[in-house]
Structure formats: structure tokens, C-alpha cells
Amino acid sequence: MSFLKVYSQVLAVFLLTVLTASAAFAVEATGEGIDRHQALNSALRLAVEMEIGTAIASDSIVESGVLVRDEIVSHSKGYVSSYKVISEGALPDGYTITVDAAVNRDLLLSDYTTVSILQKMSNSPRLLIFASSSEFNSIPPEAMKSLITDVAKVFGEKFQFEVIDWPVSRASFHSIEGQMNLDKAVKYNKLLKADYVLTVEIDMPKAANPVLNMSCVRISDRFKVGEVRRPVEKYVAPAGGDVKGAGKYGPAVEAAKPEVYWASVNIAGKMLEYMETELDRGKGFRYSVTFTGFPEVDSIGRNLEDIPGFVRKEVKRKNQKNIELVYWSTLRPSALLKKVEGTLKDIGVEKFKSKMDGRTMKFRWENPDGF
The missing domain is CATH 3.40.50.10070 (TolB, N-terminal domain)
Structure with a gap:
């Protein structure tokens, strides 16, 4: 899935949730623990988890074994602007405390969106x-x-x-x-x-x-x-x-x-x-890609379409051995350069030189001896 598609999907959830959001929202939560400190931390974590909301709490965004919402909740103290203790007391085996916590919803959801996208990003x-x-x-x-x-x-x-x-x-x-x-x-x-x-x-x-x-x-x-x-x-x-x-x-x-x-x-x-x-109007990063001195430039152009992240291409100039393309891809420059080099080798072009300057890439064929 492309970066922009991921961004759009998560952003949609984000916008839907914050349309009625306030900067800080009071949440009543009760926590238990072996002592007051642990019980208070438990209550604040629960308040943040509750404020993430049903739409996000039910999300199953998992990358590399990390659940995004758990990552956010694990840093709950940073999202609680203030809290007021409603009740507290000892239990037979520990302590309980109920708080009215003001959770910074804007910061919470903004960070959730950022972490969600980052977890899904490729390249x-x-x-x-x-x-x-x-x-x-x-x-x-x-x-x-x-x-x-x-x-x-x-x-x-x-x-x-x-x-x-x-x-x-x-x-x-x-x-x-x-x-x-x-x-x-x-x-x-x-x-x-x-x-x-x-x-x-x-x-x-x-x-x-x-x-x-x-x-x-x-x-x-x-x-x-x-x-x-x-x-x-x-x-x-x-x-x-x-x-x-x-x-x-x-x-x-x-x-x-x-x-x-x-x-x-x-x-x-x-x-x-x-x-x-x-990103160029939601169609990937725009690259200038030039191949100089290559035989079968049409074959090179066709094979570039099979590279992961390919969006579209336009031929700017072409003759029998040279071709200049405007090429759109969701890949970052260094990743795309490696993919193009690998594609050339896959189609039998072993001797060539490559040069990259920003999003401008140039490839020059080195004629084998006796060709």
C-alpha cells in the first residue's frame, strides 16, 4: 500500500473523530494497584485508553508486533493535562483510586495518527x-x-x-x-x-x-x-x-x-x-530518469512499470538508443535507484553507470568490448 493511501485512510479516521473534539476532555476512571502510586498510574492509563475512543480502540493496526494504541497508552501521563481525585482508599490486597482526568484529546489523536502512519510506512x-x-x-x-x-x-x-x-x-x-x-x-x-x-x-x-x-x-x-x-x-x-x-x-x-x-x-x-x-498531487514523487546509449530502450521503459511503487510515466524524449522519462513512484530516491539498477541487470544489462542528484537519475550504458 502506498504512503498516500495509508495517510488518507488514517487521516479519515482522525478527522471523523476530532470533528466534535475539544482540546481537553474530562474522563472519570478508577485504577487499582499494590499501592497508591500504582493505582493512580492505572487510573490515568485507563482515562487515556477510554479517550482514544471506540473507533480507534477497536482498530487492529499492528506492525512488527506493536499495537499502536498500546504504545500511546503506555505514555499516558503526557496526555493528562490535570486530574482531581474523587475517591480513594485501601483494599484488602492493595489500593484503589478514582480520578476525574482532563485528557488532551487533540494531542492524543494527533500523536495516534502520526504513530499509526509511521508504523505502516515503507521505505x-x-x-x-x-x-x-x-x-x-x-x-x-x-x-x-x-x-x-x-x-x-x-x-x-x-x-x-x-x-x-x-x-x-x-x-x-x-x-x-x-x-x-x-x-x-x-x-x-x-x-x-x-x-x-x-x-x-x-x-x-x-x-x-x-x-x-x-x-x-x-x-x-x-x-x-x-x-x-x-x-x-x-x-x-x-x-x-x-x-x-x-x-x-x-x-x-x-x-x-x-x-x-x-x-x-x-x-x-x-x-x-x-x-x-x-507528493505530486497524490500521484507519487516525480522523477526525471534518463538512459543514454542503451539498446532496446522500449524494453527498459516497459520493465520500469513492474517496479514496486510505480504510479505512471511519460516519455519526454526518445530515439533508438536514448530515452528520457518523467517517472512517478511512491519510493524514496535511494530505494528507486536500487530498484532501477536491479531491473537493468535482470534484463541482461550488466555494464552501466548510474548517477543520482535529488530526484534526477541518469544511467549510461558501457558498451562491452567487441559489441
Whole structure:
């Protein structure tokens, strides 16, 4: 199923549900647990699950063993704006509590839609994720390794993106020295093969709580797709004043981890918005594909229609050995390039050169000796 079809189906459910939605909706829910803390968490989770609604709660969107609605509910605290305890008390084997919880329906359904689409996406972008320190008060990248790993897990395991976690992967790229930055990502992208760069930064102003900043940039032209800034509200400064060494950053990094999920959903949503607007009138990505010096160019044109993701094509110019096409496909550029190269080999064309610049692809046949 194409990205746009998936987007349209999930968007239809989303729009149908939010037509009568308010920003926050009071839900009464009762939870039980071995203690008050567990009972309260259970009640808040139930409130969020109830607010997802019958239409979405009955959905069976499952990808890679992950149920989308369970993923949302597991992060329930972030969707509860406030709550009021109605009643509570001890049970023979635990505790019970009933709350009136104000659930942020707009955020809940927006995130549900984003996660649903991401779970279903094919040919997802390849992300290079690393820590940045652009501000004077930013935490150094070497102190951010555990946070980068958490971000990479959200995009990789939850959203099915192909992720390059730089702190983990850098040993595989010996020729890239020093701290990673956008300039290096662009310079070495033939080696990294990334579609987007995702930077993660924690700014620590002296008179305020730390701020988690995540920014996504398309690597081909440095276009900023989206940026999210989230205050780290639960940060508690180390006791006893300034702590020396890298240890002084630990509390801020740990406090920022609960913010990672929602910041990631926000960035991923902006990426989806951008990728959807790139689609040419709902007919796939528009490519310019040229074959130079090839015999049987008509056969090449026909075989291109069998590539997964093919939408349509138009012949712009053609003669006996050359053909230039306008080609629409739902595949991303790197995926389409590999498919075209494989198609040429399948029809017996072994010696050729290929070049890709954005969504312009050129293929040149290398004449075998004695042909």
C-alpha cells in the first residue's frame, strides 16, 4: 500500500473523530494497584485508553508486533493535562483510586495518527542521529550518549525508521574524525547514506530549567523540516551546588528522557507533513530518469512499470538508443535507484553507470568490448 493511501485512510479516521473534539476532555476512571502510586498510574492509563475512543480502540493496526494504541497508552501521563481525585482508599490486597482526568484529546489523536502512519510506512527515511552543542550552555555530546540511544530507539523500534545512532555507529566510520555536525554529515554522506539529520541538544541556562531541543534537517539541501523545544520540568539540580566533571550533566540528561517520546512524535509528524506535501498531487514523487546509449530502450521503459511503487510515466524524449522519462513512484530516491539498477541487470544489462542528484537519475550504458 502506498504512503498516500495509508495517510488518507488514517487521516479519515482522525478527522471523523476530532470533528466534535475539544482540546481537553474530562474522563472519570478508577485504577487499582499494590499501592497508591500504582493505582493512580492505572487510573490515568485507563482515562487515556477510554479517550482514544471506540473507533480507534477497536482498530487492529499492528506492525512488527506493536499495537499502536498500546504504545500511546503506555505514555499516558503526557496526555493528562490535570486530574482531581474523587475517591480513594485501601483494599484488602492493595489500593484503589478514582480520578476525574482532563485528557488532551487533540494531542492524543494527533500523536495516534502520526504513530499509526509511521508504523505502516515503507521505505522510511534513513536518519543520522547525534548530539549537538550549538549553545554556550549546551551539554557536551559525550555526556548525551544514553539520551541519543533513547531517541534512536523511538525512531527505530517504535516508528520503524532506519537509524544511524552516531555514538554507536561511529566505530564503523573510521575516516570521520571528531564530533559529528551538519557540515560533516553533508561532506561524508556518500559514506553515511543518510536522508535526514536529527540533532538532539540540551541547553542549560543558569536561571531556568534545561530545554530539550530536537531538530530535523534534510541532508540533500539542508532544509529544516522541523524543530521542537521542550522544557525539562522535572529537573532537580544536584545537591551541594556545582558538581565537577561530566557527572554534573547526569541529572539533566535523566530528567530529559521522559520528554524524548513526545519530542520524537512531534518531529516525526513534521517529517510526515513534509513528505506528504512532496507528493505530486497524490500521484507519487516525480522523477526525471534518463538512459543514454542503451539498446532496446522500449524494453527498459516497459520493465520500469513492474517496479514496486510505480504510479505512471511519460516519455519526454526518445530515439533508438536514448530515452528520457518523467517517472512517478511512491519510493524514496535511494530505494528507486536500487530498484532501477536491479531491473537493468535482470534484463541482461550488466555494464552501466548510474548517477543520482535529488530526484534526477541518469544511467549510461558501457558498451562491452567487441559489441
